[in-house]
Amino acid sequence: MRKSTLEEVAAAAGVSKMTASRALRGTSDVSKETREKVLQAAERLNYVGNRLALSLSSQRTNLVAVVVPSMSNIVFPEVLAGISAGLEGSGMQAVFGISDYDAAKEREIIRDMLSWQPSAIIVTGLDQPEDTVRMLKNATIPIIQIMDLDGEPVDFNVGLSHGKAGEDMARALIAAGRRRFGYVGSALELDLRAGKRKAGFERVLGKSGLAFMQSQIDDAFSSVALGKQLTRAALAAMPDLDCLYYSNDDMATGGLFACMELGVAVPGKILIAGFNGLDLANALPVRIATSRSPRHLIGEVAAKLARDVVADGKTIDRKRIAFTPEIIGIGPFENSTG
Amino acid sequence: MRKSTLEEVAAAAGVSKMTASRALRGTSDVSKETREKVLQAAERLNYVGNRLALSLSSQRTNLVAVVVPSMSNIVFPEVLAGISAGLEGSGMQAVFGISDYDAAKEREIIRDMLSWQPSAIIVTGLDQPEDTVRMLKNATIPIIQIMDLDGEPVDFNVGLSHGKAGEDMARALIAAGRRRFGYVGSALELDLRAGKRKAGFERVLGKSGLAFMQSQIDDAFSSVALGKQLTRAALAAMPDLDCLYYSNDDMATGGLFACMELGVAVPGKILIAGFNGLDLANALPVRIATSRSPRHLIGEVAAKLARDVVADGKTIDRKRIAFTPEIIGIGPFENSTG
DNA sequence: GATGTTATCGATACCGGTATCGGTAACAAG
DNA sequence: CTTGTTACCGATACCGGTATCGATAACATC
Secondary structure: OOOOOOOHHHHOOOHHHHHHHHHOOOOOOHHHHHHHHHHHHHHHHOOOOOHHHHHHHHHHOOOEEEEEEOOOHHHHHHHHHHHHHHHOOOOOEEEEOOOOOHHHHHHHHHHHOHHHHHHHOEEEEEOOHHHHHHHHOOOOOOEEEEEEOOOOOOOOEEEEOHHHHHHHHHHHHHHOOOEEEEEEEEEOOOOOHHHHHHHHHHHHHOOOOOOOOOOEEEEEOOOOHHHHHHHHHHHOOOOOOEEEEEHHHHHHHHHHHHHHHHOOOOOOOEEEOOOOOOOOOHHHHOOEEEEOOHHHHHHHHHHHHHHHHOOOOOOOOOOEEOOOOOOOOOOOHHOOOO | OOOOOOOHHHHHHHHHOHHHHHHHHHHOOOOHHHHHHHHHHHOOOOOOOHHHHHHHHHOOOOEEEEEEEEOOOOOOHHHHHHHHHHOOOOOEEEEEEEEEOHHHHHHHHHHHHHHHOEEEEEEOOOOOOOOHHHHHHOOOOOOOEEEEEEOOOOEEEEEEEEOHHHHHHHHHHOOOOOOOOEEEEOOOOOOHHHHHHHHHHHHHHHHHHOOOOOOEEOOOOOOOHHHHHHHHHHHHHHOOOEEEEOHHHHHHHHHHHHHHHHOOOOOOOOOEEOEEEHHHHHHOOOEEEEEEEOHHHHHHHHHHHHEEEEOOOOOOOOOEEEEEOOOEOOOOOHHOOO
């Protein structure tokens, strides 16, 4: 039982290849009876069109290439789900690639993606090396860089400023009365956005004459377990901190658990602040502070952007779509009931 | 700056299309100087091959289609990461689709995937409707069904028995002295594997003359928040339970948080049991019971299987690869220190 | 009857690569 | 000098669809 081709369907229906093609696509210029014959023949032969031939012939793929750095944290899957949702009903298909936070791997994945002639490409971040950017530009398709706004976009840009997110969080925590800050993070040389948040946070601390009094940073990727471990180390080194800023909510959650195990009151003694606004963070038995990043929405908006740009080459003037994460979970200092 | 074709590269290098093709692919029958000329021309023109043409012409795509039901839980992203890792270095590329636990949508996604002429397809679960199965079979490519083993596979099968996982957990909990069981779950009519675990659990309860004394099931998808909410309801309805079985670790984590907030000792008064063995579950301040499902590994093994089958049509005799989840986090009843 | 018009269909030329086979030049062997 | 042999390269025919243009038949209009 070989895969049947349009030619075979046409033969079975007693018409030409071209007529069969028209009938199956539902374009005009086909009589009702002929269409019916072709449809039945296709059904009978279990015909499944060959997208390769279609795309090669018609010069459009309806493919959107997407490159994300990781799958081991819920953040990027949520972005992908958003993209998938945003593409729904458009006839466009997302193709995902994972770069593992590796620039060389990212370049190869992008090259590979581009060879499929996608109609648009969505990549994470703004910090691709020059040769990758050149390759992207050369593809002459819409390039949508997501998540980050701190840098020079190649084309379209959907996301938020992580530098500003760090700054805002620092301001909010200082306003809430915190003064003795510590930092817990991981893989900062890979997760550039986490680094930008930290830098923003430190800028504001500096302006207030403050600084991180303690800092625990590991090379491994973020996880709840790692957050727990590093928090223990931070508190051992400097027990009288009153606030810990984390590279993200996973780490912060680990931090909270460490505090619970050590009997350290949260947020009474220590305020714990993360980033992302994961559902998990909201369900925790003790509230931690976090910035809600609209991950699903960013994916959805990027996908819609891709649709719009591809649909009718109508010039989109809003090249940059910025979101501002809402900060939640900070009460006044006295509010503590940890 | 249009996308350049092989033809143009060949012209720039002063050779024929065919020679350029050979040079770029590094096949034999090309002199060193010619190869060099072509490579330079390709570099100069920023040539990126057209995979559509390549695949159409050569009749192979090196594409592996993957269909998973969801992205809103870390489980499937981990499977995808495993597949991605398992495919690494093989020149094969995974293409993902999300079915949202919807059989009709799954069928359309599979049809769409098949139209790209993948070399193999990996789908989640064994419970596809008949027409979907027919379509799969008709594609005449290796079909790898993953995650579940409870049912009749179409072709290859990699996963674990969820029925048995439920049974094993029930036996372990009974052995640990628990008798007054409750169940908390969600979206069971969609997440069939969760349903199979519940059914297995109930089979063992029945054999011991036991049954769920309380059950809270919601239509929404699983989340920590939902687990928390339903656990509150379960405990309100029947406060003297000594064990709660959850549809998965996310729900169970919510259950633990609910207990912590209510001041219910875990596992002293109530033992909480989930499924998956998420990293989160291991980092919790209080240990909960769970079955460790090898998600990444299942993806990796499925990918390797796809590689092997596609590589050389060598007949793989092991059509079924079974994993048994390890149960962790159950101490004897007296062990309680909640 | 000649001429449009409309509806329906097919022939042909691509799309951008690869497979296949054959051709040419250079050199060695007889 | 003829004949192999080897190394290198190109012409041509596909792969399975779609775009484009033209052909045909039926029918209405003048």
